[in-house]
Amino acid sequence: MSTRKFRVGIIGGGGIAQAVHIPGWKNLPEVEIVGVADVSEATAKKAAAAAGASQVFSDYRDLLKLDLDAVDICTPNKVHTPAVLAALEAGKHVMCEKPLAVTTAEVRQMGESADAKKLKLMTGQHQRFTTPGVAAKAWIDAGNLGEAYHARVRAMRRAGLPPAPGFIDAKLSGGGPCMDIGVHALDLCMWLMNFPKPVRVSGSAKTVFAKGHGMPNLWGEWDRERYSVEDFATGYVHFDNGATMVLESAWMSHQEEQEELLAQLYGTKGGLKWPDAKFVTVVNGTHAQGSLTHPVNVQHPHWAEIAAFYDCVVNHKPSPVPWTETIKVIGILEAIYISSTEGREVVPTV
Numbered sequence: 001m002s003t004r005k006f007r008v009g010i011i012g013g014g015g016i017a018q019a020v021h022i023p024g025w026k027n028l029p030e031v032e033i034v035g036v037a038d039v040s041e042a043t044a045k046k047a048a049a050a051a052g053a054s055q056v057f058s059d060y061r062d063l064l065k066l067d068l069d070a071v072d073i074c075t076p077n078k079v080h081t082p083a084v085l086a087a088l089e090a091g092k093h094v095m096c097e098k099p100l101a102v103t104t105a106e107v108r109q110m111g112e113s114a115d116a117k118k119l120k121l122m123t124g125q126h127q128r129f130t131t132p133g134v135a136a137k138a139w140i141d142a143g144n145l146g147e148a149y150h151a152r153v154r155a156m157r158r159a160g161l162p163p164a165p166g167f168i169d170a171k172l173s174g175g176g177p178c179m180d181i182g183v184h185a186l187d188l189c190m191w192l193m194n195f196p197k198p199v200r201v202s203g204s205a206k207t208v209f210a211k212g213h214g215m216p217n218l219w220g221e222w223d224r225e226r227y228s229v230e231d232f233a234t235g236y237v238h239f240d241n242g243a244t245m246v247l248e249s250a251w252m253s254h255q256e257e258q259e260e261l262l263a264q265l266y267g268t269k270g271g272l273k274w275p276d277a278k279f280v281t282v283v284n285g286t287h288a289q290g291s292l293t294h295p296v297n298v299q300h301p302h303w304a305e306i307a308a309f310y311d312c313v314v315n316h317k318p319s320p321v322p323w324t325e326t327i328k329v330i331g332i333l334e335a336i337y338i339s340s341t342e343g344r345e346v347v348p349t350v
């Protein structure tokens with residue numbers, strides 16, 4: 001019997017890699033993290049030590065020369081596309097942090113490359129693996145919502161601007177709160193709506209506070225000169241099935257909550273709020289409401305996401321977060337930016 005383990009390489013060994021991806025891979029006994037690539041040698045060494053990996057690289061193209069089954073990409077957003085394409089070209093299955101890319105053209109290029117090579121490609125949308133995410137999906141799949149005709153998506157922070165250049169510099173991130181936290185709530189909501197096709201989007205993205213000095217920030221100071229993304233965005237979406245959606249996302253705002261993540265679905269049979277897992281329906285002609293019972297209790301959603309990716313590769317299952325779904329999420333966000341810049345309604349290229 002072969003003792004060869006499933007061999008993984010990590011590209012980008014920073015915050016999210018060290019906090020949850022490396023522990024998630026180490027939680028799988030059949031897996032070995034072979035190497036880490038990071039442009040920062042110190043970060044690569046630190047992540048490799050945590051991963052028990054013997055090889056460290058500053059250029060990910062060198063990591064990709066190794067005998068690897070899969071690559072896990074945790075770099076700033078704008079590095080996702082070249083790293084994913086290079087990994088696919090090298091014949092590796094790929095899991096990549098959100099947002100997979102900041103344009104639909106890039107998502108399509110990656111997805112078509114993966115399909116042509118019969119390789120798995122998964123976007124790291126860990127909210128789908130949380131306890132309330134799983135519970136909401138099960139409640140909707142059981143038919144309790146009916147047809148979703150409208151949704152509200154909110155990813156709104158009061159003082160939660162991430163100061164790292166990888167988030168605030170458009171050349172590295174490609175977008176602000178939309179691409180950072182909006183993408184989480186939007187992906188979750190689209191998943192609960194069974195991914196209708198967005199056909200028209202109107203949006204506005206603006207920098208209200210982040211260029212100035214008037215707002216407090218829980219995570220400290222940031223470079224105002226380098227700040228080049230929105231700090232607030234809103235969008236209105238029409239879908240091909242007639243459903244509509246309102247989206248709002250911010251890193252800074254005057255609101256009571258430090259952070260509000262919300263996907264609220266209005267259906268013909270019921271209504272649902274995530275992540276509260278609260279539902280409303282009608283029983284015997286009267287409105288009834290309650291909290292969903294949770295079919296599972298997920299301790300570590302990122303670990304569950306990594307385990308699902310591993311499972312799809314070794315057991316030849318479809319990607320748990322396929323690019324064909326991701327392109328609709330990115331298509332909405334991209335259309336919000338285009339609509340804001342050009343002052344018109346936009347047809348997403350999904």
Ligand SMILES: NC(=O)c1ccc[n+]([C@@H]2O[C@H](COP(=O)([O-])OP(=O)(O)OC[C@H]3O[C@@H](n4cnc5c(N)ncnc54)[C@H](O)[C@@H]3O)[C@@H](O)[C@H]2O)c1
Pocket residue numbers: 011012013014015016017037038039040043058060074075076077079097098099124126164166179180
């Ligand atoms: N799912 C979540 O909950 C979650 C949370 C935080 C971040 N993220 C995503 O994870 C990604 C990374 O975020 P982070 O917070 O870990 O950032 P980070 O800055 O802490 O880490 C990114 C690392 O990538 C490295 N890097 C940059 N360019 C590189 C290149 N060309 N080759 C190799 N390494 C390179 C940097 O040196 C850094 O160590 C982002 O896409 C972000 O959106 C997801």
